[in-house]
Amino acid sequence: MDEQRKFGVDFRALQSGLGIGEFVPSRQVFGAADEVFIAREHGYRRIDAHTLLHVLNFEAGQPYSLKLARPDLVCIQAIISGSYSRWIGPRMDLVPPQLLQISNVPISISDVEAGRKLRGLLIVCDRQHLLDHYKLNVAAIPAPYRPIFLSREGTPEVLQLPLSATGIGLVDQILGCKYAEPLRGIFLGVKTVEILCDVVAQLHRPQRTATPRLISERAKQKAIETAAEIYRRELGELPSIEMLALRVGLNRNELTSGFRRAFGLTPHAYAQMHRMERARDMLQAGQMSISEVARRVGYEGYASFARAYHAHFGHAPALSGGQPAATEAD
Known part of the structure; x- marks a missing residue:
């Protein structure tokens, strides 16, 4: 049985170390990891001064655990297929497909089994930028989840929303992008902003928790x-x-x-x-x-x-x- 590999990434440090539009593959972030991430793409791209995009389109060649430092950052996860376990303190949740997962907690740990195939993306955005630039109306969000957007410390609660048809289409466009650089970076930047706009619009509508x-x-x-x-x-x-x-x-x-x-x-x-x-x-x-x-x-x-x-x-x-x-x- 393969031993679980352990990795860690600090999104703040990663964000400050990348130029606008710059992409870094996981092997540069974690060291030798090609046998873990059997990937078409697995890495991180800085979209603008406040936003990171992580595209997931890979199979886990070995089981691994990824510790994410993410202080005062709102993380928006959209998985099209596949699932994994996420730890927030002593609490463990399954991150399923076909749902938006929106969270803000300083540390989380993701555990992925060998053979697991994941297709989706993670958008990491400065909390204050989401409020100021996208004019997020926090009053429209159910009270238990407002600390995701109002507190630097965040909350262990994770807001789950249906992944809209528009959102699914945008994720698929990102995963299927055939452009070479620099067009690829421009295209992914535009689509990331579109996804954020769709998420904010959905947050402004009356909320209902949902299942896939x-x-x-x-x-x-x-x-x-x-x-x-x-x-x-x-x-x-x-x-x-x-x-x-x-x-x-x-x-x-x-x-x-x-x-x-x-x-x-x-x-x-x-x-x-x-x-x-x-x-x-x-x-x-x-x-x-x-x-x-x-x-x-x-x-x-x-x-x-x-x-x-x-x-x-x-x-x-x-x-x-x-x-x-x-x-x-x-």
Whole structure:
């Protein structure tokens, strides 16, 4: 099994190191990486003083992890086909095809499996430039996502929108561009601005969260696997089913039916099973109180945790070698 390669890129440093219209291939950014990015194109182009374009049209020859430093930068991801996992702090989301993903967080990490083919692009734009030059009306954006555009620190929340027919066409034009330089750079610059205009126009319309219009069975399976991993990693603060579905690019019915097929359980039952198993493991380790174990798996106090634990295992929670702490209270 191939060992995961690890790379890193600082978008601010990359932006300042490139001239307007200049392109740098990934092998110059990361060193020897041709065996990782089997690509028609994989690199970064400075569109103007405030904007970078990253075209993705490649197959991952090896699994890799890419750490992105992106302070005070709005990242707009449009994937036509393929998917990958993105980490923002301890939170992991699936980045699916056919959706716009708009985010602003100082650090993110992208994990891509070997053999994964990705077609799409990433536009990185100065947050203030997006406000000033494109006259983005933040009041039209749902309140939880406004820090993407108003805060230097951003937010771990990612705004997902349908990838419009216009947007799909523009991405396809960029991916299919046959021009040589300097016409290529001029063409890509114009199309990048068109995409930004389309995104801002879409942000100005009433927003609705959305799922991809078409998703293959393989992509659904990957999304369910990602959702299950999210549950296992975030037991202390479980996302709602609606939020989990949004994070992996499915609707509620697809998520629920997918869990039933894969695990024979509803998403809630699956999460609850792992909650209780994690709690039992921590109790057996004996390194923290029962109330602390309860908090670690998402309960506010002992009583509610004890009821759930008894319902699952048929007996009250107890530390390893000890008796149930029935006197602990919420």
